[in-house]
Each structure stands twice: as structure tokens, then as C-alpha cells.
Amino acid sequence: MPDLLNLITDIEGVSVGHATDLALGSGVTVIVFDEPAVASGTVLGGAPGGRDTGLLDPSMTVNAVDAFVLSGGSAFGLDAAGGVQAGLRELGRGFAVGPARIPIVPQAILMDLLNGGDKDWGLHSPYRDMGYAALKAAAKGTFALGTTGAGTGATTATVKGGLGSASAVSSTGHRIAAIVAVNALGSATIGDGPHFWAAPFEKDAEFGGLGMPDVADHSMRLKGMNTPATTIGAVVTDAQLTKAEAHRLSLAGHDGLARALLPAHLPLDGDTVFAASTAKHRRDDMASLMELCHLATIVMARAIARGVYAATALPVEGAQKAWRDRYPSSG
Numbered sequence: 072m073p074d075l076l077n078l079i080t081d082i083e084g085v086s087v088g089h090a091t092d093l094a095l096g097s098g099v100t101v102i103v104f105d106e107p108a109v110a111s112g113t114v115l116g117g118a119p120g121g122r123d124t125g126l127l128d129p130s131m132t133v134n135a136v137d138a139f140v141l142s143g144g145s146a147f148g149l150d151a152a153g154g155v156q157a158g159l160r161e162l163g164r165g166f167a168v169g170p171a172r173i174p175i176v177p178q179a180i181l182m183d184l185l186n187g188g189d190k191d192w193g194l195h196s197p198y199r200d201m202g203y204a205a206l207k208a209a210a211k212g213t214f215a216l217g218t219t220g221a222g223t224g225a226t227t228a229t230v231k232g233g234l235g236s237a238s239a240v241s242s243t244g245h246r247i248a249a250i251v252a253v254n255a256l257g258s259a260t261i262g263d264g265p266h267f268w269a270a271p272f273e274k275d276a277e278f279g280g281l282g283m284p285d286v287a288d289h290s291m292r293l294k295g296m297n298t299p300a301t302t303i304g305a306v307v308t309d310a311q312l313t314k315a316e317a318h319r320l321s322l323a324g325h326d327g328l329a330r331a332l333l334p335a336h337l338p339l340d341g342d343t344v345f346a347a348s349t350a351k352h353r354r355d356d357m358a359s360l361m362e363l364c365h366l367a368t369i370v371m372a373r374a375i376a377r378g379v380y381a382a383t384a385l386p387v388e389g390a391q392k393a394w395r396d397r398y399p400s401s402g
Contacts, residue, residue: 096188162260235378262288327371
């Protein structure tokens with residue numbers, strides 16, 4: 072469809088904002104919903120960091136969220152959700168508890184403290200202010216990929232990680248899209264070459280059009296045996312979903328993560344995928360849910376490869392090389 076941007080903002084009612092600090096080597100990305108969106112999520116990595124992820128369980132009372140937050144900074148980055156909450160509160164958004172309103176903004180963080188950026192921020196981390204700035208920058212339409220927002224300081228076992236997104240349309244016309252900050256303990260690329268594990272799902276040469284190599288090297292490649300790492304993201308659709316169905320969609324997003332990164336879901340990964348429905352279009356049959364789960368896998372895999380493909384190296388000494396630096400003739 073010509074009006075698609077191949078971004079999560081292809082979903083009506085979704086805005087994205089970034090806060091990026093290249094000197095810090097970190098950043099924040101916020102996904103904002105015009106109206107509260109039915110949401111859930113799953114954590115399959117062994118070393119996660121998050122805020123308000125417990126309420127996403129289908130058995131919990133709160134059914135909808137105002138925004139999702141993806142952030143660098145490891146546990147320090149959890150301050151970002153406070154900044155997003157502050158901005159949403161200014162707008163009168165939030166879950167009503169009597170006269171009070173509490174913005175619901177589940178967050179996941181990634182570990183980017185060892186990438187060479189200047190982390191000497193003093194007493195308080197900068198992430199609360201960065202969260203607020205990312206919310207204020209949130210907009211519909213196009214947004215940057217690669218070394219931006221939550222993908223600013225992201226790395227992988229082989230090349231620089233980054234922020235990626237991709238979208239698709241189901242046979243019934245429902246839209247679905249993913250956004251992800253790729254900070255993997257493993258690798259998005261195959262062996263020592265430029266090819267992506269997500270190649271079978273690529274659309275329109277969106278990450279180089281290289282296809283698969285003649286022989287796939289399955290050897291384990293890790294950025295370290297004692298280095299925590301996390302890939303964090305979200306899948307969003309305009310199809311009407313229950314909270315339990317959104318939970319199932321998040322699991323399908325993890326399937327895409329495992330197809331695009333090898334290995335994934337390790338003891339030191341914090342791999343987390345949120346899912347949400349803006350419910351702009353009716354859906355109440357099993358067949359359409361099955362297709363949305365199928366597409367969730369595909370858009371997440373594509374988004375991961377796009378994030379790595381678009382990344383650029385941090386402007387600091389000893390920074391990890393980006394894909395385009397290692398394979399300049401392949402892009």
C-alpha cells in the first residue's frame with residue numbers, strides 16, 4: 072500500500088518520539104497512543120529490567136496503557152518512565168482513580184553502560200528528563216532509525232545495534248507493526264559476513280537485499296560471557312484485541328526476535344516484547360488473530376534487521392563498528 076511508511080506509525084493513533092545523547096551513548100524512545108490501548112507483554116530473557124511490566128499480565132486489572140517506554144541506561148534508565156508520566160499528566164492523561172489520574176507507561180530498559188559513552192552524570196541520571204523530552208518530541212509519520220532513541224547505545228556481538236521498525240497489512244486489512252531497540256548478547260548477522268538471520272522475511276531490500284549465504288555459520292557469537300544485554304520492543308496493531316490476545320501477540324513477537332537474533336533469550340538477556348491494540352478496526356474471529364500472530368513474528372524480525380542495518384557507530388573512541396562500516400560494499 073503506497074501510504075505505508077514501514078514504521079510503527081503506520082498504525083493510526085500511534086506517535087513515536089526519541090531523545091538521543093551521542094556523548095552519553097544512550098537514549099530513550101516513547102511510543103504514545105492517542106487513546107489508551109489494550110496492552111500486554113512478555114519477558115523471556117533471564118536478566119530483564121522493567122517498570123510496570125507486572126500489570127501487563129492478562130490476569131491483572133489495568134487493561135490499557137497510555138504509552139510504552141524503551142530506554143538505555145540499564146536500571147538507571149527506569150527513571151525515563153517518570154518523565155513520560157510527567158508529560159502525560161500535564162496533558163490530563165491517565166488511569167482514573169477518583170479525581171486523580173495516573174498515566175500507565177510500562178517500560179523496558181537495555182544495558183548500554185559499557186559502550187564508551189560518558190556516563191559520569193553526577194547524582195541523578197538524565198533519563199527522567201530524556202523521557203520527558205522524548206514524549207514532547209513524539210509525532211506521527213516518519214522517525215529516525217538506527218543510532219537514535221533507545222537504540223543510541225545498543226550493540227550486538229558482531230556490529231552496532233540500533234532502533235528498528237517495520238509494518239505489514241493482513242489479508243483482512245488490519246495493520247500491524249513492530250518497533251525494537253536491538254541490544255543483543257547474540258548476533259543479527261550470520262557468521263562473519265554481512266547477511267542477516269532475518270533475510271527470509273525481508274521486503275523490498277529494506278536491509279540490503281543480500282538474502283542468505285550459501286552456508287550459514289551457526290557458531291555462537293556473544294558480546295561477552297558475563298555481559299548483560301537486552302533487546303526490547305513492541306508490536307502494535309489496529310485490530311481489536313482482548314488483553315489475553317495481546318499477550319499472545321507479544322509471544323509471537325518473541326518468535327520474530329528469535330528468528331532475527333542468534334542466540335536469543337539467554338540467561339543474561341532481558342528480552343522483552345510489549346504488545347498493544349488501538350482497536351480502530353473490529354476483529355473477533357480466530358483466523359484473523361492467527362494471521363496477526365504470524366505477521367507479528369515477521370515484522371519483529373524485519374525491524375531487528377532494519378535497526379542494525381541503519382545504525383552508525385557512536386562518535387567515541389573504541390566504539391563498536393556499524394554494519395555499514397564493516398561491509399561498505401554490501402549496502
